[in-house]
Amino acid sequence: MKSTLFRYISAVLLALLLPQLANAADVVVISHPGTTISAGDVKDVFLGDKQFAGATKLVPVDNASLQDSFLSKFLDMPKSKYSSAWTKKSFRDGLIPPAMKSGDAEVVDFVKRTPGAVGYVSSAPSGVNVAR
Amino acid sequence: MLSATMASMLLAIPMLAQADIEGVPLHGFLDVGYSINSKDSTNPALPGLPNGFNVGSLDIYLTPQFEGKVKTLIELIFENTPEGSLATDLERAQIGYTFSDAATLWAGRYHAPYGYWNTAYHHGAQMQTSVLRPRFLDFEDKGGILPAHMVGLWANGKIRAGGGRFTYDAYAGNGPRIAVDSGLPAPGGVLDIQTAGDNNHQAMVGFNLGYEFGGFADGLRLALYGLRGDVADDSPAANITELNMGGAAVVYLEHDWEIMGEYYRFSDTDKSGGTGSHSSWADYLQVGMNFSGLTPFVRVEKTVLDQADMYFAMQDNGQSYFRQSLGLKYDLNQSAALKFELLNSKFADEPGRAPYDYRSFLAQFAVRF
Secondary structure, three states, X not given: OHHHHHHHHHXXXXXXXXXXXXXXXOOEEEEOOOOOOXXXXXXXXXXXXXXXXOOEEOEEEEXXXXXXXXXXXXXXXXXXXXXXXXXXXXXXXXXXXXXXXXXXXXXHHHHHHOOOEEEEEOOOOOOOEEOO | OHHHHHHHHHHHHHHHHHHHHHOOOEXXXXXXXXXXXXXXXXXXXXXXXXXXXXXXXXEEEEOXXXXXXXXXXXXXXXXXXXXXXXXXXXXXXXXXXXXXXXXXXXXXXXXXXXXXXXXXXXXXXXXXXXXXXXXXXXXXXXXXXXXXXXXXXXXXXXXEEOOEEEXXXXXXXXXXXXXXOOOOOOOOEEEEOOOOOOOOOOEEEEEXXXXXXXXXXXXXXXXXXXXXXXXXXXXXXXXXXXEEEEEEEEEEOOOOEEEEEEEEEEEEEEOOOOOOEEEEEEEEEEEEEOEOOEEEEEEXXXXXXXXXXXXHHOEOOOOOEEEEEEEEEEEEXXXXXXXXXXXXXXXOOEOOEOOEEEEEEEEEEXXXX
């Protein structure tokens, strides 16, 4: 009886956790090989509160195919709030919102060739830094 | 040799084309509206405020970026005067140098960074929940009692501290004067920020220190601010007043709440008439909540301005008042909003001022692009 109950609870927990784990693995934040940022910096970088890594100016870029997952996972906000936050930031501080790239390939290409670039993709390619 | 040159030119064409396509992004705000105002109940014979449709303002801003740490912010405003003619203004012209995340130094004409509202919303009607700004924080020619703009230097930045962020603004610029139009009913004075230079070489200095909370209090911002400098007027008496303003703001914008309050205390010194110092105050509190794009709000605002203080006595906008607002903002999408607002405004019976009151209904359609 006990083992049946244990198996049942385990199955329910797994069912609840698996989508979260899968979701968490879906978005990887990457940066130019010469730029290192931590996972804790990601929110500040994409909201314009962290503009520099050392002396390097950061250039965040959005990924149209993953933006909703990224905003949910790293910034804990919907797209409307993200857009509104950038309107206020741009209007007050003269900052430019992250450029929108169409997908992983475009983000990886931009990050590899742009010093200070930070983006997010579905799986980490070689030749870039991964935010941890 | 020729073919090599041609080849390099051909290679450059796509790059030029790309640069041309990217250009400098143009952003802006536009609003149109409708208003109905009741007549002054204390003197119904007076014409009162105009009714009907109106074009609010077209605000255009650019943020060209340069290599390295130099950036600029340029803002142009087109709006109608109460008489219906078109007025244009170079609202902001700032050139900045960002030393680090903790320090950016700007030079030029900027939005004076006191309180919260003045820099957060300014001409961005679509961003703010209400149709009108709190009257005492409105623009110099629309009811404001403080310089909404400054020409000078402005340093600002953010520093991580604890779970949140410490923020600061420190600024110095041309002290405003009160331009008195003798052709208007007394007092006839409006703050002039003196874009072309300071008439009395007395800089105005200010600060704004804030803390943005993180964690469980994410969205909460507390701030203290101050502004000091001499203000002269154009009247025959040529009054000079040392403006001393200090204040505090609390803002909470999270979990669909919008709570904003700002308090301003004035202890101004009469430097030409020898009447000593005079105390006044102004504040507002606005509370709103967003329900899936629908944001009802209430606001109360009040000023108690000493009319023995020539800084207020010489300004058309210097009459004490009390206003209650009840409104609704409906976000049609991320870039467009419809707003409706009811106002009850009452102006005080003070030396040199006639009391008056009126009620208003305002509607506004505001977009950003």
